[in-house]
Amino acid sequence: xxxxxxxxxxxxxVVLILFEIxxxxxxxxxxxxxxxxxxxxxxxxxxxxxGKSNGHKWKVNSSGFLGHDEVKGENQVLIIGDSFVxxxxxxxxxxxSSLLKKNGYDVFEIGRSGITxxxxxxxxxxxxxxxxxxxSIFIIDNSDFEESIxxxxxxxxxxxxxxxxxxxxxxxxxxxxxxxxxxxxxTLYYLYLKYLKSQKSIITTQSIKVNHSIKETSILxxxxxxxxxxxxxxxxxxxxxxxxxxxxELFNQLNLSFIELNLKGAEYTYSENDSxxxxxxxxxxxxxxxxxxxxxxx
Amino acid sequence: xxxNSIEFLLFLPIVFVLYWFVFNKKLKYQxxxxxxxxxxxxGWWDYRFLSLILLSTIVDFFIGLSIPNxxxxxxxxxxxxxxxxxxxxxxxxxxxxxxxxxxxxLFSSFGYVIKSVWTLNIILPVGISFYxxxxxxxTIDIYKGKLKPTKDFISFASFVSFFxxxxxxxxxxxxxxxxxxxKKRVFKYEQGVQGLRLILWGMFKKVVIADSIAPLVNDIFGxxxxxxxxxLWLGAIYFAFQIYCDFxxxxxxxxxTSKLFGFELMSNFKFPYFSxxxxxxxxxxxxxxxxxxxxxxxxxxxxSQKGKWMSIRNIFIIFLVSxxxxxxxxxxxxxxxxxxxxxxPTFIFNTNRKYTASIIAENTLLxxxxxxxxxxxxxxxxxxxxxxxxxxxxxxxxxxxxKMIFExxxxxxxxxxxxxxxxLTTLDYMIRTNERNIIFTKNKxxxxxxxxxxxxxxxxxxxxxxxxxxxxxxx
Numbered sequence: 001x002x003x004x005x006x007x008x009x010x011x012x013x014v015v016l017i018l019f020e021i022x023x024x025x026x027x028x029x030x031x032x033x034x035x036x037x038x039x040x041x042x043x044x045x046x047x048x049x050x051g052k053s054n055g056h057k058w059k060v061n062s063s064g065f066l067g068h069d070e071v072k073g074e075n076q077v078l079i080i081g082d083s084f085v086x087x088x089x090x091x092x093x094x095x096x097s098s099l100l101k102k103n104g105y106d107v108f109e110i111g112r113s114g115i116t117x118x119x120x121x122x123x124x125x126x127x128x129x130x131x132x133x134x135x136s137i138f139i140i141d142n143s144d145f146e147e148s149i150x151x152x153x154x155x156x157x158x159x160x161x162x163x164x165x166x167x168x169x170x171x172x173x174x175x176x177x178x179x180x181x182x183x184x185x186x187t188l189y190y191l192y193l194k195y196l197k198s199q200k201s202i203i204t205t206q207s208i209k210v211n212h213s214i215k216e217t218s219i220l221x222x223x224x225x226x227x228x229x230x231x232x233x234x235x236x237x238x239x240x241x242x243x244x245x246x247x248x249e250l251f252n253q254l255n256l257s258f259i260e261l262n263l264k265g266a267e268y269t270y271s272e273n274d275s276x277x278x279x280x281x282x283x284x285x286x287x288x289x290x291x292x293x294x295x296x297x298x
Numbered sequence: 299x300x301x302n303s304i305e306f307l308l309f310l311p312i313v314f315v316l317y318w319f320v321f322n323k324k325l326k327y328q329x330x331x332x333x334x335x336x337x338x339x340x341g342w343w344d345y346r347f348l349s350l351i352l353l354s355t356i357v358d359f360f361i362g363l364s365i366p367n368x369x370x371x372x373x374x375x376x377x378x379x380x381x382x383x384x385x386x387x388x389x390x391x392x393x394x395x396x397x398x399x400x401x402x403x404l405f406s407s408f409g410y411v412i413k414s415v416w417t418l419n420i421i422l423p424v425g426i427s428f429y430x431x432x433x434x435x436x437t438i439d440i441y442k443g444k445l446k447p448t449k450d451f452i453s454f455a456s457f458v459s460f461f462x463x464x465x466x467x468x469x470x471x472x473x474x475x476x477x478x479x480x481k482k483r484v485f486k487y488e489q490g491v492q493g494l495r496l497i498l499w500g501m502f503k504k505v506v507i508a509d510s511i512a513p514l515v516n517d518i519f520g521x522x523x524x525x526x527x528x529x530l531w532l533g534a535i536y537f538a539f540q541i542y543c544d545f546x547x548x549x550x551x552x553x554x555t556s557k558l559f560g561f562e563l564m565s566n567f568k569f570p571y572f573s574x575x576x577x578x579x580x581x582x583x584x585x586x587x588x589x590x591x592x593x594x595x596x597x598x599x600x601x602s603q604k605g606k607w608m609s610i611r612n613i614f615i616i617f618l619v620s621x622x623x624x625x626x627x628x629x630x631x632x633x634x635x636x637x638x639x640x641x642x643p644t645f646i647f648n649t650n651r652k653y654t655a656s657i658i659a660e661n662t663l664l665x666x667x668x669x670x671x672x673x674x675x676x677x678x679x680x681x682x683x684x685x686x687x688x689x690x691x692x693x694x695x696x697x698x699x700x701k702m703i704f705e706x707x708x709x710x711x712x713x714x715x716x717x718x719x720x721x722l723t724t725l726d727y728m729i730r731t732n733e734r735n736i737i738f739t740k741n742k743x744x745x746x747x748x749x750x751x752x753x754x755x756x757x758x759x760x761x762x763x764x765x766x767x768x769x770x771x772x773x
Contacts, residue, residue: 001318004490015753022754194761195304 016187023186027052029193030088032183033060041170042122042159043112056091067109068097071131075105077293078131080120081139084242084277085111089270094279096139099286105293108133117224118148118168119159121232128233135293136237139285142246145221152220163223197273222250229254240289259292261285299342301551302505302760309339310555317559318485325482329456332479332559336461340425343465347423350387355458357383358433362447362454365440373441380437384430391422396626425465427623431590433458436472438594445473453479462555466548468566468586475561483560495736495749496554502752504547505759507718511540514715519688522698526707530698536715537688538681539722542571545584553734569730571680571723572658574672576640577650579680587623591616606646613645614638624687629695633686640679657730 023029031051035043044064051058063069066086067079079085079096087095097109108131110123120138128136146152150162150169157171173179182189225247228234239258245251251258261284268281277285299305313335321327341348361380365373436457439445448454457476463469518525518533525533549566556563566586573579580588596616602609621634644650658673659665665673682699689695725748728738739745 001485001487004485004487007491008494011750011753015750015757018750019754019757022758028758191757191761197761 020185020187023190027055029186029190030054031058033058033066033088034180034183035173036064037170037173038064040122040126042119042126043171043173045112053088054090056089058088058092063108063110065110065112067095067111068101068107069109070101070106071108072106073132076131076133077105077107078110078124078127078133078136079107079139080110080115080123080136082111082115082120082141082144083113085109085139086113087111087276087282088113089274089276090279090282094282096137096282096286096289099282100290103290114158114171115144116148116155116158116160117144118161118228119171120144121228122159122168124237125232134236137240137289137293138237139240139242141242142221142244145224145247146217149220149224152217161224161227163220163227166227218246221247225250225254225256229256238289238292240285259288261288299339301548301555302501302509304761305342309335310558314558325480326452328483329450329453329479332456332461333452333459336456336459336464339461340459340464343424344421347421350423350426351429351459352455354384354387354430354433355455358437358458359448359451359454362437362440363449365437366447377437377441381434384434388426388430391426393626428467428469429458429464431469431587432472435469435590435594436476439471439473445476448476448480450480460556460561462552462559462561463563466545466552467584468549468552468564469590470563470586471590474564478561485560489557489560489562492735493554493557496550496557496734498554498749498752498756499736500547500550500552500554501756502547503543503550503722505756506752507722508540508543508547509759510718511536511543511715514712515540515688518712519690519698522694522701525701525709525712527702527705528708529712530702530705532708532712532715534681534685534688534698534702535719538571538677538684539715539719541684541687542567543722565733568733569657569726571677572673572727572730573676574653574658574669575644575649575676576637576679577644578653579676580637580641581654587620591620595619610642610645613642617641628692629686629689632692632695633683636683636686640683660731 030053032053033045033049033051036046038044045060045066047060047062047064049060058066060066061069066088070076077100079100081096085096092098095109095111097107100107108127110120110127115123117138117140120140124136124138147155147158148160150160151164154160155171157174159171160169161167162169182192234256237257239245239251239256241258241260243262243264244260245258248258263277263281263284268277268284270276270278270281299309313331317328317331321331337348337351340351358380361376365376368376436445436454440447453476457470457472457479460470460475460479515533515537518529518536522530522533546567553563553565564586566584568582568585570579570582573582596612599612599615600608601612617634617638618631619634621630621632621637624630624633641650658669682702685698685702686692686695689698725738729736737745738748
C-alpha cells in the first residue's frame, strides 16, 4: 500500500507541474488584478499590477484602476462604473476613457466590477475635488440601486447603505488568501473556473436573501435616490443606464440627468455567455454619451 | 453520481481511504462500507429509487435462501416468483408506456381511436436493467444448483448494489462477485496500479473521445436530411466510436475502480472493432450481457442442442430480446433483428465460432491483408446497424441509410472527428492483447508519459457545460 500511495503522490506532482506549464503556456486562464482597500475602506486594485485577459494586456494605474487617470482640468470628465467600465475583457483602446480621450476629453476613469451605486457615489465624493470634472458620468443599471441597499439584500463584500440607520457598511475582501492562491496557482484557478462554468454558476457573494415585493423594492430604491441626492452633489452628473431607467419619473422630478442606452443583442455583447459590451458596444455607448455631453457643451 | 463528475473524484478517494485504513479490520465492516457507499453513490442521483434496489435485494435474498430447502415443484415456483418480480419491476418502469402506446397505435391502424389515458409519467430508474438481471442470475443459479445461497444479507446487498458496476454494468454473476465479497480482500500493488490505469484509460475514452465526438454526432444525425451520404457515413462512424468509447470507457472505470477495492469484475469489451466477423464481434461487445442471454435464455430455450432450426429460432429470439433490453423502442428491436440477420448466416455456415481464442496480429506487428478486409467489412456492417440504434425513428433510420448508399456528397468540415478516432484506434491496437492491464509499450517511460498525457487531456476537458451522461445510463 505504501508503494502504491507513493506512486500516486509522485504521479500527482508530475501531473500538477506539467499541467501548470500547459495552463501558463497556452494562457488558459486570464490574469485577474488583486484588490486592496484604500484609505476610505473602498476596494481598489493593487497598484502597478500587470497581466493579460483574453489576450489583451492590462495594467493597474497609480490610482488603483485600469483606465486613464488624467487630471488636466480642460474638458475634464470623470467616469465611474462597474465591470462595464473596468472592461478587462476588451483591448485598452475600447475603454470608455480611451474613446472619450480620442474626442478631446481628459478622462479619469474608475471602474471596478461589483461596484454598487452608493459605492460609486463614495468614489465620486473622494475624487471630485481632486479631478475637478466638468461632468461626472456614472454607467449604471437598476440592479446597482438594489445592491446598494442592505434592507433588500445584505452583501458582505459590497459597499451598502442601511436606509434605516443611514449608515454605510464597507465591503470586505473575502477569502483574500484563497484568491491569491487561485490567481497565482493557475491550475487551481483554471479548474475552479471550469467547475463554475459547468455548474452554470456565477460568482455570487454570500448573501442573506430578504424577500421584498417589487413595490417594496421600488419604495426603498426611491428613498436611496432621494437620500443620495441630498448627501452628494449630483448637479454635474450624468447617469448612463445600460438598459432602461426604471425610476425615470423620480430622476426627472429631482432634475437628475440620465440617458438610456438599451444596448441589447449579440452585436453589442462580448460573447454568448458574457453580456458585457464588445468593442462595438463600447463604441456605440461612447457615441451616445459624446452626443449628450456635446449638447451640454454647446 | 457520474464517474466523470467532481463528486466522484472526491467520493472515490474517501471510500478508498476508509476501506483500506479505517474499516480494514473486519470483512463485515468493509462490506458494510461498500453497501453504504453504493447507496450513497446511487442515491446521489435519486434517493427515492433506493427503495426499489432494497426491495429487489430483499425479495431475491429470501427467495434464494428458501429455494434449496424445498421440493422441486416449490423450487420452480419460488424461481418463477423471483423472475416475475424482477421482470415486473423492469417491465413497469421500462416498458409499460411502450406497450400502452403500441396498443393504441395498433388499434388506431384499424380505425379505432383510443385516448392515451393509460400512459403514465414514469421515470426510468438508472441501472434498473443491470441490477435486475444481476439479482435474477443469483436465484436462477441457486435453482440450478450452481450456487449456494448466502445467509449474509449485507454481503448480498453489497453484491446487488456494488457501486462501480451498479448503474451500467458489467452485469456480474453472483458466482463471480459474491464469493469475492464473502472473502477478505488484501490490497495488491499490481492490482491497484492496473485499476488506476484502467480508470484513466476509461476516462480518456469517455471524456476526451466520446464527449468530443458527441456534438458532431448530434449535429449530423439531427440534420441528416440536409447532408450528403458521405457526411452521413462520417456521422455513423462517429457514433460507432462514441458509443464504444462511452460504454467501454464506463466498463473500464468500473473494472478499474473494483480493482482498487480488491475485486475482479468480468471483462465487458475486448476491442470489438478488431473483430473479423460478426460472431467474433458479439464475443467482444458487451460481453456480460451477451453471455447473460446465452446462459439464462439461449441455453434454457434449448441452445444448439435441439437441431438447426430450433437453434436458429433461439438465436433469433436472443437478438430480438437483446435489442428490446436496450429500450422500449422499435429502433432497438430492429437493431437486434438486423444483427440476427448478420449472425445467422455465420451460424448456418459454421463460421460463427471462428476466431474464438485469438486476436488479430497476436504475434505480429500488423494484421494480414485478409484480416484487414475482414475487420473493415465487419466494422461497416456494425456501423450500419448503429444507424438504427442512434436514429430517432425507424423511418429516419431508413432515410439515413438510403442517403448513405445513394448520395455521395461529403462535407469535409465535418471530418474533424477523425482526429479523435485515428489516435484512439491506434492506442486500442497497441493494447489489443490484454484489455485488463493497459500497457501501450514495454518502454516504461513512454507508457508513463502516455498516461500523464491522458490525465492532462482529461483534466482539460473534464468539466462540461452540456450534459455528458453515459449513453448506457438510459438503458
